[in-house]
Amino acid sequence: xxxxxxxxxxxxxxxxxxxxxxxxxxxxxxxxxxxxxxxxxxxxxxxxxxxxxxxxxxxxxxxxxxxxxxxxxxxxxxxxxxxxxxxxxxxxxxxxxxxxxxxxxxxxxxxxxxxxxxxxxxxxxxxxxxxxxxxxxxxxxxxxxxxxxxxxxxxxxxxxxxxxxxxxxxxxxxxxxxxxxxxxxxxxxxxxxxxxxxxxxxxxxxxxxxxxxxxxxxxxxxxxxxxxxxxxxxxxxxxxxxxxxxxxxxxxxxxxxxxxxxxxxxxxxxxxxxxxxxxxxxxxxxxxxxxxxxxxxxxxxxxxxxxxxxxxxxxxxxxxxxxxxxxxxxxxxxxxxxxxxxxxxxxxxxxxxxxxxxxxxxxxxxxxxxxxxxxxxxxxxxxxxxxxxxxxxxxxxxxxxxxxxxxxxxxxxxxxxxxxxxxxxxxxxxxxx
Amino acid sequence: xxxxxxxxxxxxxxxxxxxxxxxxxxxxxxxxxxxxxxxxxxxxxxxxxxxxxxxxxxxxxxxxxxxxxxxxxxxxxxxxxxxxxxxxxxxxxxxxxxxxxxxxxxxxxxxxxxxxxxxxxxxxxxxxxxxxxxxxxxxxxxxxxxxxxxxxxxxxxxxxxxxxxxxxxxxxxxxxxxxxxx
Numbered sequence: 001x002x003x004x005x006x007x008x009x010x011x012x013x014x015x016x017x018x019x020x021x022x023x024x025x026x027x028x029x030x031x032x033x034x035x036x037x038x039x040x041x042x043x044x045x046x047x048x049x050x051x052x053x054x055x056x057x058x059x060x061x062x063x064x065x066x067x068x069x070x071x072x073x074x075x076x077x078x079x080x081x082x083x084x085x086x087x088x089x090x091x092x093x094x095x096x097x098x099x100x101x102x103x104x105x106x107x108x109x110x111x112x113x114x115x116x117x118x119x120x121x122x123x124x125x126x127x128x129x130x131x132x133x134x135x136x137x138x139x140x141x142x143x144x145x146x147x148x149x150x151x152x153x154x155x156x157x158x159x160x161x162x163x164x165x166x167x168x169x170x171x172x173x174x175x176x177x178x179x180x181x182x183x184x185x186x187x188x189x190x191x192x193x194x195x196x197x198x199x200x201x202x203x204x205x206x207x208x209x210x211x212x213x214x215x216x217x218x219x220x221x222x223x224x225x226x227x228x229x230x231x232x233x234x235x236x237x238x239x240x241x242x243x244x245x246x247x248x249x250x251x252x253x254x255x256x257x258x259x260x261x262x263x264x265x266x267x268x269x270x271x272x273x274x275x276x277x278x279x280x281x282x283x284x285x286x287x288x289x290x291x292x293x294x295x296x297x298x299x300x301x302x303x304x305x306x307x308x309x310x311x312x313x314x315x316x317x318x319x320x321x322x323x324x325x326x327x328x329x330x331x332x333x334x335x336x337x338x339x340x341x342x343x344x345x346x347x348x349x350x351x352x353x354x355x356x357x358x359x360x361x362x363x364x365x366x367x368x369x370x371x372x373x374x375x376x377x378x379x380x381x382x383x384x385x386x387x388x389x390x391x392x393x394x395x396x397x398x399x400x401x402x403x404x405x406x407x408x409x410x411x412x413x414x415x416x417x418x419x420x421x422x423x424x425x426x427x428x429x430x431x432x433x
Numbered sequence: 434x435x436x437x438x439x440x441x442x443x444x445x446x447x448x449x450x451x452x453x454x455x456x457x458x459x460x461x462x463x464x465x466x467x468x469x470x471x472x473x474x475x476x477x478x479x480x481x482x483x484x485x486x487x488x489x490x491x492x493x494x495x496x497x498x499x500x501x502x503x504x505x506x507x508x509x510x511x512x513x514x515x516x517x518x519x520x521x522x523x524x525x526x527x528x529x530x531x532x533x534x535x536x537x538x539x540x541x542x543x544x545x546x547x548x549x550x551x552x553x554x555x556x557x558x559x560x561x562x563x564x565x566x567x568x569x570x571x572x573x574x575x576x577x578x579x580x581x582x583x584x585x586x587x588x589x590x591x592x593x594x595x596x597x598x599x600x601x602x603x604x605x606x607x608x609x610x611x612x613x614x615x
Binding site: 094095096097098187188190191192193195215217218219221222329350353354357358359361363364365367368369371372375 | 492494496497498499502505507508509510511512516519520522523524526528529530531532569570571572605606607608610611612
């Protein structure tokens with residue numbers, strides 16, 4: 001492992017602005033990530049609106065472990081290992097559904113929705129004094145929600161989710177808690193596999209403003225609303241990238257001057273009126289004239305809000321679930337405000353999947369290039385040469401002093417500052433042991 | 434997020450060509466073969482000319498659920514003519530696409546074609562099985578998509594056109610690369 005590192009104990013060289021390619025291809029690094037990030041820290045499990053009614057469940061993966069995420073009878077959300085305590089069979093072999101209780105199909109052990117063992121079917125043969133309370137389903141040690149986003153951690157001693165999210169909640173509120181009822185998922189998530197490291201997705205969504213007009217030359221040229229010919233390659237100078245404690249970050253890109261709301265309305269006026277009841281003036285200002293927002297909650301939950309039709313904002317939630325050093329499974333949800341009218345929601349869903357679904361016109365070019373980068377980097381020769389994050393270096397210690405939101409903010413958005421900060425945070429977590 | 438089987442086309446098909454007639458069944462099958470050949474040869478603009486102006490084009494995948502509840506179908510593509518045209522413009526121009534440059538090599542197999550009368554005069558309800566094999570430079574091992582198409586074909590000025598296509602892919606986790614038309 002050590003020889004894979006650039007400098008003593010890490011993969012990131014802050015002074016040089018480079019990151020070892022090992023971080024993006026190595027299965028050794030992936031195994032260490034499982035131990036130090038995915039089996040320890042807070043990771044996204046589901047959106048609360050996927051499981052609205054008691055007994056509703058979805059099956060997800062936390063680290064490498066299959067888990068059931070269920071709405072309990074009392075309305076709370078529980079998560080537990082999807083494996084019977086007797087001989088390990090999966091309680092849920094479906095990907096989603098509703099369960100009154102779980103009965104193991106192998107030998108019949110039965111559990112309540114909250115994982116408590118009801119009966120083994122052969123209780124009479126158990127040793128006297130057998131303590132059933134010790135043989136419930138293995139719970140995900142911590143399950144907590146923030147504005148509908150359900151996270152889990154296998155570490156019972158993990159700090160509270162609120163503390164983990166910290167100042168980044170201010171930005172999450174702008175997108176997920178801007179109406180009283182909050183956001184809802186509009187359809188089951190698209191799921192697909194990509195032969196690329198999960199961090200490539202996280203970096204892309206935390207703020208890769210450089211790739212938009214090269215990777216996505218097709219849709220940015222062909223769609224008249226986004227056409228380069230109409231001046232959308234330019235973003236307003238007020239556009240900003242922000243990183244908060246914990247390695248969470250986002251990039252807010254605003255309309256260039258002269259492309260006002262009359263040409264390209266950015267949020268539906270009916271909804272912005274409701275936002276004003278939930279958000280602070282500074283947060284409303286962060287949403288005003290917003291062309292596209294991207295962000296990533298460390299480690300692997302991203303979001304993007306972008307233009308759908310006139311005044312429609314399509315909000316995508318994206319999970320980059322690692323399968324190995326060089327492959328991931330991607331889950332992608334489309335969300336809208338619960339209060340939004342149905343035709344608005346339909347348009348948001350339509351546009352969200354057209355652009356950023358598994359067959360999305362943006363998505364397909366990303367996936368192609370990420371896979372090519374992974375394939376080209378996954379060899380001993382390439383691994384000797386680190387990736388460049390140089391454009392972030394000059395700004396690293398120079399956040400703008402007067403930004404009105406929390407965290408450290410940087411301009412311009414084209415510099416790879418918070419991408420590099422994400423990697424530095426990852427490096428600290430990985431080397432902290 | 435409705436349940437699968439909003440239509441139950443299988444029940445509508447008799448074991449013989451019946452009133453549709455062998456000749457029409459043959460013509461429809463040949464139409465699907467010609468269409469598949471256009472797609473395999475990347476003659477997309479000509480392919481677009483086989484669609485009606487009001488075409489709806491949907492590709493669905495499934496959430497696997499318990500037998501009682503049945504699999505849940507959800508759209509991964511839901512397009513109209515103008516969007517399909519934009520997709521074609523993108524993937525035909527090497528300067529506007531990475532996913533299709535170099536172009537994906539594809540081979541479509543269309544089989545099990547069944548034809549019934551449509552709800553409107555001059556329309557046919559057609560189901561077929563589709564198998565698409567595709568390879569790209571990054572995926573030399575290739576990938577298969579299998580699914581069932583349910584089409585509504587319409588006779589316009591004597592020629593057949595696709596007025597509606599719905600493809601149900603037999604998958605829940607898809608291959609990453611989805612720049613293919615079905």
